[in-house]
Amino acid sequence: QKEVEQNSGPLSVPEGAIASLNCTYSDRGSQSFFWYRQYSGKSPELIMFIYSNGDKEDGRFTAQLNKASQYVSLLIRDSQPSDSATYLCAVNMWDTGNQFYFGTGTSLTVIP
Amino acid sequence: DAGVTQSPTHLIKTRGQQVTLRCSPKSGHDTVSWYQQALGQGPQFIFQYYEEEERQRGNFPDRFSGHQFPNYSSELNVNALLLGDSALYLCASSLGQGASYEQYFGPGTRLTVT
Numbered sequence: 406q407k408e409v410e411q412n413s414g415p416l417s418v419p420e421g422a423i424a425s426l427n428c429t430y431s432d433r434g435s436q437s438f439f440w441y442r443q444y445s446g447k448s449p450e451l452i453m454f455i456y457s458n459g460d461k462e463d464g465r466f467t468a469q470l471n472k473a474s475q476y477v478s479l480l481i482r483d484s485q486p487s488d489s490a491t492y493l494c495a496v497n498m499w500d501t502g503n504q505f506y507f508g509t510g511t512s513l514t515v516i517p
Numbered sequence: 518d519a520g521v522t523q524s525p526t527h528l529i530k531t532r533g534q535q536v537t538l539r540c541s542p543k544s545g546h547d548t549v550s551w552y553q554q555a556l557g558q559g560p561q562f563i564f565q566y567y568e569e570e571e572r573q574r575g576n577f578p579d580r581f582s583g584h585q586f587p588n589y590s591s592e593l594n595v596n597a598l599l600l601g602d603s604a605l606y607l608c609a610s611s612l613g614q615g616a617s618y619e620q621y622f623g624p625g626t627r628l629t630v631t
Contacts, residue, residue, distance in 0.1 A: 409559075437618075439619070439620075441622075447624070447625075448605075448607055448622040448623060448624050448625045449560065449607070449622045450622070451619055451620070451621060451622075454619055493559055493560070495559075497618075504562050504565075504573055504575065505550070505560075505562055505620065506562070507552075507559030507560045507561070508559050509557070509558055509559045510559055
């Protein structure tokens with residue numbers, strides 16, 4: 406079983422809509438959770454991190470964490486064509502020595 | 518504020534050769550992690566260096582080795598290259614060894630093995 410799972414997509418939303426990206430993870434004392442954005446041919450860029458259950462908002466982005474369900478999500482409000490990219494979920498797992506595990510990413514396309 | 522830098526940007530090697538990739542961490546960071554990202558996959562953890570020692574290692578063979586220098590910069594060495602080693606190699610830096618810390622990636626080195 407993979408440690409971190411994401412729907413590979415592609416996910417398409419119209420400009421101005423809300424994009425919802427989901428991630429599930431195996432429970433190995435998971436400590437912290439990260440969302441990265443990766444444009445084609447580029448390296449991952451950190452968007453948000455969340456440590457505690459609940460919601461965390463930063464501009465148009467909201468990260469949601471539910472440890473009981475082993476689920477973390479990223480909402481992008483007022484989606485823009487420039488948001489079109491692959492979104493990677495990463496989980497820092499304490500009992501594997503603080504290793505970061507990445508999902509395979511969800512490809513998002515925002516249609517003008 | 519200098520971000521994470523990596524060199525070279527691109528590299529083409531032949532099977533069986535050896536390669537060295539270099540990374541300088543973001544200003545103020547002291548921990549460097551290396552990842553391999555194959556096409557269409559998420560980054561896979563190779564190892565992490567802190568205080569010039571390898572602290573953690575992912576599921577990679579001994580052909581992958583590294584080093585961290587006193588100025589926190591790091592090298593990734595891969596011996597006896599295989600075609601399957603072709604990938605984007607990413608360096609990420611962070612501060613300290615705490616349980617929760619943010620990692621910032623460099624631009625990566627694209628390695629092609631022919």
